Amino acid sequence: RHKFWETQPVGQFKDLGDTNLPEGPIEQPTPLSEVKQEPYNLPAPYEWITCDIDSEDMCSEVYTLLTNNYVEDDENMFRFNYSKEFLSWALRPPGYYRSWHIGVRVKSSKKLVAFITGIPAKIRVRDAVVVMAEVNFLCVHKKLRSKRLAPVMIKEVTRRVHLENIWQAAYTAGVVLPTPITTCQYWHRSLNPKKLIDVGFSRLGARMTMSRTIKLYKLPEQTSTPGLGARMTMSRTIKLYKLPEQTSTPGFRKMEPHDVPAVTRLLRNYLKQFVVAPDFDENDVEHWLLPKEDVVDSYLVESPETHEITDFCSFYTLPSSILGSQNYSTLKAAYSYYNVSTKTPLLQLMNDALIVAKKKDFDVFNALDVMHNETFLKELKFGPGDGKLHYYLYNYRLKHVLRSSELGLVLL
Ligand code: NHW
Ligand code: EN5
Known part of the structure; x- marks a missing residue:
């Protein structure tokens, strides 16, 4: 069923009821010298880039890819349209790594066709504060779907996260994968x-x-208006209690x-x-x-x-x-x-x-x-x-x- 996810250190469906398995990391960290030093191979027409999200031009390229190819609802009526300012904010929190903003482009035309990002975050799970990557904005151009590019992108972001000696990640998706910690x-x-x-x-x-x-x-127009007095209209009341900032x-x-x-x-x-x-x-x-x-x-x-x-x-x-x-x-x-x-x-x-x-x-x-x-x-x-x-x-x-x-x- 999940040829890629079955190979990854994530909770598997078959283990769902098994309370004998301990809570915590599934795999132990390996020495950094054992982390693969070269990027994963992409199909020949494509190459990796590290996206300099500070650059106006790069931010625009990413924006365009996402605007045309990112998440849609199940009936394809709406598509998320994160603004450039939003992306710049979302991708540059304290301590962010430029190397975790990963693009794939066509070698010949330089066109950006895929994207994935990580940002660092400290996330507490019960009593343990764990340094993690939050992975987001995974996107493959509509014309390149179902070619198993996503697993390569996920492995590459994982490798680059490992190079920073970080071994856990958090992410959300609208699709069911092995296996949700919760569904909202x-x-x-x-x-x-x-x-x-x-x-x-x-x-x-x-x-x-x-x-x-x-x-x-x-x-x-104004929150929790004091009770309307007798012979008071709403508009007179609003005027009476009008504040510099209407709240x-x-x-x-x-x-x-x-x-x-x-x-x-x-x-x-x-x-x-x-x-x-x-x-x-x-x-x-x-x-x-x-x-x-x-x-x-x-x-x-x-x-x-x-x-x-x-x-x-x-x-x-x-x-x-x-x-x-x-x-x-x-x-x-x-x-x-x-x-x-x-x-x-x-x-x-x-x-x-x-x-x-x-x-x-x-x-x-x-x-x-x-x-x-x-x-x-x-x-x-x-x-x-x-x-x-x-x-x-x-x-x-x-x-x-x-x-x-x-x-x-x-x-x-
Ligand atoms: S969720 C939003 C994801 N983006 C979109 O939905 C945009 C529109 N769709 C696309 O661009 C927020 C493509 O459909 C994508 C898949 C790229 C989604 N998460 O290349 P193939 C996030 O960004 C698996 C994870 O042929 P495709 C969170 C799928 O189950 N896996 O498919 C991202 C299958 O594997 P399986 C997903 O349609 C978290 C394989 O990909 C997925 O051309 C990433 C098929 O690949 C999804 N949303 O491209 C994980 N959608 O095993 C981070 C599909 O089932 C993990 N797949 O055969 C942590 C890494 C860091 C660790 C650090 C220690
Ligand atoms: C990573 N950060 O499906 C996120 N949105 O309900 C990636 N539906 O807007 C994963 N289909 O119900 C994102 N209107 C997964 C979500 C992808 C986007 C998505 C849903 C969430 C959505 C709308 C529009 C449906 C259009 C047809 C919806 C009903 C609203 C109604 C208002 C009045 C009271 C009842 C509900």
């Missing part, structure tokens, strides 16, 4: 239902009209650079409860969570009394190309990232996130059922999508499949 459901919250229906992202529900649908998903929860504001230490403490403490989660330090939080326009948005609650940072929410920007619409070419989607609630109920915090996303003109807010997300999804009118996301570890075995709520990791 995508949920979607309509922000612009009319457009979503128009482009086929969602359908009008049974016995629902367009106007009833629009009403169903309507959000207040709801008292103390809800955008994260700023000086918040990095407090957010790091809040997030580290929160992520402790999950079985698998990143081990973020301040440099990681600065990179991954400080707001970056059209890439990542982060908000927090600073107590108006104590100035303590008590809650946090974030989402990243990942548009999709709409493949067959007369009216629209892109779907603007926000993806829930890391959220922490200690004082503000998570439901209220995420309602504020929805309002902010709506204000920023996103069409849809997406989330996985990881961490505590199940506690707000239904209530905030998210609906389950037709996509699932499977999480994997390379060369690290878990005794049991996790519940998605035991997972504290979100990959881009």
Whole structure:
């Protein structure tokens, strides 16, 4: 069934029930001198390149390959359209290795036809913090599919990760491979239902009209408005309580650079409860969570009394190309990232996130059922999508499949 994956140090389907196998690394590291020094062989027309993602031109080439050939939904109606700014951010976290940004091009024409990346990350599995590679953006040009290029790309990234003395990896995929540590459901919250229906992202529900649908998903312009007083209209109330930055929860504001230490403490403490989660330090939080326009948005609650940072929410920007619409070419989607609630109920915090996303003109807010997300999804009118996301570890075995709520990791 899986001619390639059967040869790799990953959990195998046949071992799924076997609790005698120990938890932890499947293979021991070999001495670095024993790691293959030369790249794997590619079919003759192709050659390896290390992509200098800092270079504007290279970043554009990668962007073009992914825009035309990366992940689509099962009906090929939408295709992820990561922006250049997003790719540059996603691929250059603290301590990144240039050698892990791997391209394949046609020797004769120099055309980029395949891509795969790794970035370093410290990931905690139960009590063990493990340095891993997070592998992402595996892409083979549509015209070169099913030629077994992907296994060569995966072996080459593995080799280059090994050369840095790193022996584990984490990755996600929409397809089932040997074997998921957990499987998550995508949920979607309509922000612009009319457009979503128009482009086929969602359908009008049974016995629902367009106007009833629009009403169903309507959000207040301002969050958690104090109760409407007698003889007060909504518009008078909004005006009365209008704030410099329109938000709801008292103390809800955008994260700023000086918040990095407090957010790091809040997030580290929160992520402790999950079985698998990143081990973020301040440099990681600065990179991954400080707001970056059209890439990542982060908000927090600073107590108006104590100035303590008590809650946090974030989402990243990942548009999709709409493949067959007369009216629209892109779907603007926000993806829930890391959220922490200690004082503000998570439901209220995420309602504020929805309002902010709506204000920023996103069409849809997406989330996985990881961490505590199940506690707000239904209530905030998210609906389950037709996509699932499977999480994997390379060369690290878990005794049991996790519940998605035991997972504290979100990959881009
Ligand atoms: S998931 C998104 C992956 N990309 C896409 O879906 C884009 C559109 N599709 C394509 O470009 C996020 C191609 O279809 C790809 C496969 C390139 C996906 N992960 O070349 P062949 C990530 O980027 C296996 C892993 O003929 P193809 C995560 C498949 O099961 N394996 O297929 C990436 C089969 O093996 P099997 C995948 O369609 C994680 C073999 O590839 C896969 O032309 C990578 C067929 O190869 C997937 N998404 O190209 C692993 N899709 O054993 C990292 C298919 O079943 C592991 N396959 O025969 C860790 C490495 C680092 C370790 C460090 C210690
Ligand atoms: C690596 N980082 O299938 C990721 N998306 O549900 C790689 N469906 O958008 C792996 N098919 O359900 C990615 N609308 C795997 C996911 C690939 C992309 C994918 C799904 C996730 C998706 C949409 C559109 C479906 C179009 C037809 C979907 C329904 C929304 C509806 C809104 C109202 C409430 C009910 C749900």
